[in-house]
Amino acid sequence: MAEQDNPKTAMNRLEARFEHFLFASRWVMAPVYFGLVLAMLALLVKFGKEVVALFAGLASASGGELIIGVLSLVDVALIMNLMIIIVFSGYENFVSRMGDLHDHEDRPDWMGHIGFSDLKIKLIGSMVAISGIELLKAFMHVSQGDTSIGNSYLAWMIGIHVTFLFSGLFYALMDRLATKH
Numbered sequence: 001m002a003e004q005d006n007p008k009t010a011m012n013r014l015e016a017r018f019e020h021f022l023f024a025s026r027w028v029m030a031p032v033y034f035g036l037v038l039a040m041l042a043l044l045v046k047f048g049k050e051v052v053a054l055f056a057g058l059a060s061a062s063g064g065e066l067i068i069g070v071l072s073l074v075d076v077a078l079i080m081n082l083m084i085i086i087v088f089s090g091y092e093n094f095v096s097r098m099g100d101l102h103d104h105e106d107r108p109d110w111m112g113h114i115g116f117s118d119l120k121i122k123l124i125g126s127m128v129a130i131s132g133i134e135l136l137k138a139f140m141h142v143s144q145g146d147t148s149i150g151n152s153y154l155a156w157m158i159g160i161h162v163t164f165l166f167s168g169l170f171y172a173l174m175d176r177l178a179t180k181h
Contacts, residue, residue, distance in 0.1 A: 026094055026095050026096075027095060029090070029091075029094055029095050030091070030095055033087045033090060033091050033095070036083050036086065036087050037087060039083065040080055040083050040084075043076055043079060043080050043083075044080075046076060047073065047076045047077070047080075050069065050072050050073055050076065051073065053069070054066070054069040054070070054072075054073070057069075062144065064140050064143065064144045065144070067140055068137050068140050068141065071133050071136060071137050071140075072137070074133060075130060075133045075134070075137075078126060078129055078130055078133070079126075079130060081126075082122070082123065082126040085110075085114065085119065085122055086119065086123070088108075088111050088114075089111070089114040089115075089118075089119050090119070092111070093114075093115065093116060093119070098111070117175055120171065120175075121168075121171065121172055121175060124164070124167060124168040124171055124172075125168060127164050127168070128161070128164045128165050128168050131157075131160060131161040131164050132161060134157065135157050135158065135161050138153075138154060138157055139154075142154070
């Protein structure tokens with residue numbers, strides 16, 4: 001019986017083609033990472049508007065208003081840093097290695113070393129930090145006499161922040177226990 005007539009060989013070829021197709025499907029994620037870069041450009045515009053507003057009202061701003069403005073800038077910067085980590089590590093972990101950049105002098109040390117588990121820890125940590133900044137901004141508004149923020153809204157913000165905090169702690173603990181085994 002010839003090898004080409006062997007049904008097992010035909011199935012092996014079909015399986016190999018299917019696996020190559022599945023492997024190539026990782027490129028579906030590439031436009032997603034490109035979209036995140038475009039979203040970073042939108043955040044850059046938002047950051048620029050925040051800087052202009054901060055300096056435009058600098059002469060008449062109270063200390064609390066200045067702190068809220070700076071916290072807004074930090075908030076945008078944290079989100080953009082997180083997006084860089086997601087784009088770089090997600091692309092390298094799930095799509096393709098950035099081979100030509102391994103010797104680049106500006107290549108971050110962490111690039112290529114952040115796995116999926118590390119990425120989740122960084123994501124949760126960033127969510128806790130961003131939530132904390134938003135909570136602090138809300139408290140600054142209340143301390144300045146802003147009555148538009150109700151107690152129930154603040155309670156929800158605290159609850160969400162504490163949920164993020166404990167989720168991060170529990171995830172880090174589970175991750176540590178899993179790496180020990």
